[in-house]
Amino acid sequence: MKIATNIHVIPGVAAHPYLLVDPDGLTLIDTGIPGSANKILRYIKRMGYSHKDLNRILLTHADYDHAGSLAALKKATGARVHASVYEARAVANGQFPRSLKTENIFLKPIFALAERLGRISPAHVDEHICDGQVLPVLNGLHVVDTKGHTPGHLSFFAPSVGILFSGDSILSMKDRLVGSHGSVTWDQDQADASVLRQWALKARIICSGHGAVVMDGLARLMNLAEVLRLAPAYQRL
Numbered sequence: 001m002k003i004a005t006n007i008h009v010i011p012g013v014a015a016h017p018y019l020l021v022d023p024d025g026l027t028l029i030d031t032g033i034p035g036s037a038n039k040i041l042r043y044i045k046r047m048g049y050s051h052k053d054l055n056r057i058l059l060t061h062a063d064y065d066h067a068g069s070l071a072a073l074k075k076a077t078g079a080r081v082h083a084s085v086y087e088a089r090a091v092a093n094g095q096f097p098r099s100l101k102t103e104n105i106f107l108k109p110i111f112a113l114a115e116r117l118g119r120i121s122p123a124h125v126d127e128h129i130c131d132g133q134v135l136p137v138l139n140g141l142h143v144v145d146t147k148g149h150t151p152g153h154l155s156f157f158a159p160s161v162g163i164l165f166s167g168d169s170i171l172s173m174k175d176r177l178v179g180s181h182g183s184v185t186w187d188q189d190q191a192d193a194s195v196l197r198q199w200a201l202k203a204r205i206i207c208s209g210h211g212a213v214v215m216d217g218l219a220r221l222m223n224l225a226e227v228l229r230l231a232p233a234y235q236r237l
């Protein structure tokens with residue numbers, strides 16, 4: 001499904017994989033849960049491309065629903081995989097990038113089980129990327145450190161389009177945006193700071209790992225920043 005020129009979200013896969021089209025080939029952001037590879041490859045074929053045209057896979061983070069089909073897609077396409085050092089380590093081990101947190105003694109064993117069941121096929125990350133790098137995608141795709149949801153979470157921002165791929169650092173829920181929170185959040189303060197950092201980018205379109213694409217992202221991020229009481233901090237930047 002087309003979001004903007006050369007930018008697609010692949011329907012029917014959780015979490016959302018985004019496909020970016022450049023003259024020299026295709027880039028995929030995130031890969032969905034295990035078993036999503038064929039859906040993604042079918043979408044690429046329907047667009048008139050071969051699976052070999054997928055040059056690059058970027059990972060926001062190593063959770064099950066984002067890196068679950070990475071190994072299968074890498075094998076099928078030969079694409080080079082890019083992720084932060086921390087998430088690359090988790091993917092290499094097929095592990096959750098952080099423990100799920102709870103003080104509830106009844107939930108502890110359930111979360112431990114979820115971490116075991118949530119293991120993914122290990123995959124090798126070819127290139128470690130970090131904050132401030134600009135990738136040759138969509139006329140310059142900026143890598144943004146958005147740790148908090150996980151220790152090495154990254155977002156990707158294309159100023160030429162005003163579009164932000166926020167992974168799970170900012171989520172689209174019903175008609176609003178929310179920051180990462182609750183048991184899946186590695187560090188809440190860092191997660192809130194990552195919302196602030198992304199607000200400062202002034203993206204128009206927000207493509208989150210979950211929920212609808214938000215076309216009036218700037219106004220909604222403003223609301224989110226106010227909810228987090230980040231507005232005064234933003235004034236001091």
Ligand SMILES: [Zn+2]
Pocket residue numbers: 015063065066168209210
């Ligand atoms: Zn997710």
